[in-house]
Amino acid sequence: MTRLTAFGSGWLALAALLSASPVHAQGADADLVKRGEYLVTAGDCAACHTKPGGKFLAGNYTLNTPIGAIKTPNLTPDEETGLGKWTYETFERAFRHGIGDEGEYLYPAFPFGWYTKVSDEDTKAIFAFLKSVPAVKEKREESNIPFPFNIRTALITWRTAFFTEGRFKPDPNASEEVNRGGYLVEGLGHCGMCHNERKLVGNTSLAGRFGGGVIDGWYAPNITPDGHQGIGAWSDEEVVTYLKTGTAPGNRPGVAAGPMRQTIEESLSKMTDSDLKAMVAYLRTIPAKQTYKEKDLQAFNQPGAPGADTYLTYCSSCHRPDGKGAEGAIPALAGNTSVQSAGPETVINVIVGGLAAQNGYAPMPAIGQEMTDQQIKDVTDYIRNSWGNTAPVVSETGVVATARDKIKTMLAGNAPCSTTDDETLKKSVAEATGGDVLKGLKPTDFVPVLSRVAPQVKAAAPQAGDAAVVNGLLAAFCQANRGQEETAPLGWSATIGSFGNVAYSQVKNPEKQADAGSDQPPASVTTPPKP
Structure with missing residues (x-):
């Protein structure tokens, strides 16, 4: 367990x-x-x-x-x-x-x-x-x-x-809330299992306590009160909201990915607010820790930095040239705490594997499938050291190759299609996309088809939420075209990524019906030229 x-x-x-x-x-x-x-x-x-x-x-x-x-x-x-x-x-x-x-x-x-x-x-x-x-x-x-x-x-x-056996002992000088949080974080929650620097030493303080570290190929970030690398600049409300939803309110950038996203969906989102608040209260009492020292960062020549052209080609259309994204739709990279973690693994994994839609945010295509390993390394360094961000540069391209081999997702085209657990949503997607509507669907037809299908699915399954509707349509598109990846007109990752972006647009803004007679795909479905 x-x-x-x-x-x-x-x-x-x-x-x-x-x-x-x-x-x-x-x-x-x-x-x-x-x-x-x-x-x-x-x-x-x-x-x-x-x-x-x-x-x-x-x-x-x-x-x-x-x-x-x-x-x-x-x-x-x-x-x-x-x-x-x-x-x-x-x-x-x-x-x-x-x-x-x-x-x-x-x-x-x-x-x-x-x-x-x-x-x-x-x-x-x-x-x-x-x-x-x-x-x-x-x-x-x-x-x-x-x-x-x-x-x-x-x-x-x-x-x-x-290993030291022993029950949790409340701190007599701490509040009931802090002790409750300590019991959850240090005991049953075992947060250090992922967020400690070294994992095999168990719950000992020798383990780089809560300062962040690699777990199963992802980087679990610093969760101490450090203002730059940890949660020190976050309000209690922002941290609690992040634990419940995978995103934070207001202008706080970032979305949960990898194991943390699974933990939020299956676990933290179902906990009581009082328990989440207690956990945050306890984490505030942990001594702030810097996983890396800013003085030790390598010089990064941003004006002519490798990765700038790659970012502008592949990333800027969504995340904007200034890295600020679009509030509530595309997460900001500028000022993003997770982006600036000591390790680059999570950033690289998301570039390689993409992300499904969540909590109002659009799905991210597995754009790294269109890049070389060197381009992914360079753009990762650029993202982590631009717009005021500071983080260690990737020490070797091998970490990219490892991620490319390990990360298996539907959006990357190297994993089975996802499934929909909500039976009502599953039925509404099947009814709206019945027959061969999605099979062999070309990018030029994404807008006219989805402008009809997406609002229909959303109306038939109002309890599902926008993200679930988008992900349900993505799964249906994948299932309809599984086995045809090699013939996808833009390449599989670009094709399914574009489908997801159009589905998101139509689910969020169903009143903006596109011209069904247009013979040109929208800008979001075109594949960037390879430098």
Whole structure:
């Protein structure tokens, strides 16, 4: 399990609960299960225990760690492959002590170094919920961990050096809100698992505490109160809104991407406002940390900087030449805290893989598919060091090649088409695009077709929200044209990216109907010339 949160309840009713489903649970049992559901959701257990396209919490998600690829276990109550035969004592020993059901040491990819701080009441509620979910028979696949890391007894060295058992202890000099936030951040939330500089040392202060670091090929930014690299310049309201939506109100630039976006969608967005505010209040008490010193930055000659021409060719039409974007539609790059993180990984990954629409913002095409590795490196340096931005330059082009090999998205054309979970939206998209409307659709026809289809879908599924409608149309376009990527008139990434931009325009401004007889595509669907 990975990423959890907090509450509490009694233990006496647990025995009867273990054989009951949520439908039959009564009284205190039902309350315990409900409380556990909040904890599991807030902790985003599904992120690591539900593989893509798999059953909820059935495991076999692949964690790519420095010691190898680890397959996660099944957390459903299946008798043979899950937790069905586990007692609470067995679960508690694994959850808070890192000892498996057969007495084996667990790898610290499972954050028991944080979970040791979780209260008894919360641990019982979590276990009660896990016992209540539908059982799924799915055997855990073999992990790929090379010698000597596959020798679990060697983990005693790690445990001796870095693991300290103990419950969370409130600070008597801090407010109740700050202590609540500390419990969430330092325990069940295990924020340091991604935002600490070095990950394998668990929850120790030696880990570059909350100063930012690379996790699974993405850069988790500095979340200390530093004014330039961290959240020091953000208001509490901006941070809370970002945690709920992936974007911040007002002029605060940036959108969530990668693992953070998943965490927000599956977890943080479903937490209570009071818990999010408490987490922010606690983070304000952490000493500000600079992941890099501005005096150590390499000289960057902006007037003739490599990457300037690439930016103007590929990026400026949306993000503007001054990097300010369009408020509420295109995120600003100027002053963007995430853009200025110590590591460039997130910027590069977004350039290579694009982004789906979210919280009012347009989808971003996987424009990096049209660039060379050197162009991506240069434009990343340009973005991170222009308009007042300052950040370390990319030290080698290899990081770009690694991202290109690793990032798999529908927009890049190297991953399956996304799916729509909202059944009403799925039905409305199917009805509006029935037949072969989207199959083989040319860029010249995007505007006339989408000016009709997009408002129809939006009207039929008003509960979905604009971003979901845009993403639903993108998924439908992908599914209709899967297998025809090589014949896409502008190249796949440019074609589907242009479709997404036109869909966004028509969903947001349905009254602006384009001339259906036009034989020219709008500027947004043309492919930039390659320098």
